Structure formats: C-alpha cells, structure tokens
Amino acid sequence: xxTLIVYDSVFGNTxxxxxxxxxxxxxxxxxxxxxxxxxxxxxxxxxxxxxxxMFKPMPSMKSAIKGLPDGSLxxxxxxxFDSRFAVEESDSxxxxxxxxxxxxxxxxxxxxxxxxxxxAAAEPIGFFVSGNEGPIVKDEEKRAAAWAKSL
Numbered sequence: 001x002x003t004l005i006v007y008d009s010v011f012g013n014t015x016x017x018x019x020x021x022x023x024x025x026x027x028x029x030x031x032x033x034x035x036x037x038x039x040x041x042x043x044x045x046x047x048x049x050x051x052x053x054m055f056k057p058m059p060s061m062k063s064a065i066k067g068l069p070d071g072s073l074x075x076x077x078x079x080x081f082d083s084r085f086a087v088e089e090s091d092s093x094x095x096x097x098x099x100x101x102x103x104x105x106x107x108x109x110x111x112x113x114x115x116x117x118x119x120a121a122a123e124p125i126g127f128f129v130s131g132n133e134g135p136i137v138k139d140e141e142k143r144a145a146a147w148a149k150s151l
Contacts, residue, residue: 004039005029007049008058013134014083017127017144018049021081024145032064045077045121045151048109052084052126055102057109065112078118079151080109081144083136084126121151 003025007018015031022029030039040046048065050057082105106124114120127144128137 001044003027003045020141021148024148052105057105073118077121078113080106082106
C-alpha cells in the first residue's frame, strides 16, 4: 500500500510524530511545503498532520488541502492527526470551552480530505505535547506508530 504522510510543524513535534508514523508504515513523510505533485501520484492512503494552532491546522496545510482538485482523492484512504496541548491540564475553563466548541486541527483536515473525495480510514486523532512548544509527551510517538499500524 503506497502511503504518504504530509505534515507541517512549528517546533518540530509534529514532524517527529510524522516520522514515527512513516517509519511504522514503511512510507515517506514530507513537509507540506516540499510536497510535489509526483508525491501525490498513485496513493492508496494519505495522512495529514499539523499542530493545532488557534484550534485549526496550520494555514499551509489548510491551503494545500483546499488546493487539491475536487475528486482527486477518490479511492484514496485518508487520515489526519494533530499535535495538541492537553487543555484539561491547563486549569483554564475558557480554554477548555474553546477547545470543545472549536475542536482541533485533525478534525478539520480530515473533513477537508473527505471533501476532495477521500474515504476516512480512522477518526481524527491528537497526540499530546507539553505546553505550547513541547516536547512531545512520553510515549506519544509510540502511540502514533500504533495508530498508524491500525490503519
């Protein structure tokens, strides 16, 4: 199965998660700004990853998904993950409210990939980082690899 992991990263955490997923699937991870049309050819599955920033994916990822031609992912399995701060640990009722109301990056990316014709391979998933800049919470890279293998 030809799988591609396309990601963006700010502090390197999402990149590490993308690499863990790629390794688990014996596939390639490519930063969204470096993804070419050739990378997108003959895929069986595409996995999008982005940090959650202001309850959304990075603008570069949002733009890349939006820029895909309609129907271009027909017959392709799609999945999405994000890196996120555990708002429950912040003791901020406002932050928890906002997260519940607006969600996270993975949900929005998966919806965008489905609009382009993709078929969801799994529910969107988030992997946790400590604070805004990380590092990745212990064992999250292992959890990312296990999630990838479940696809």
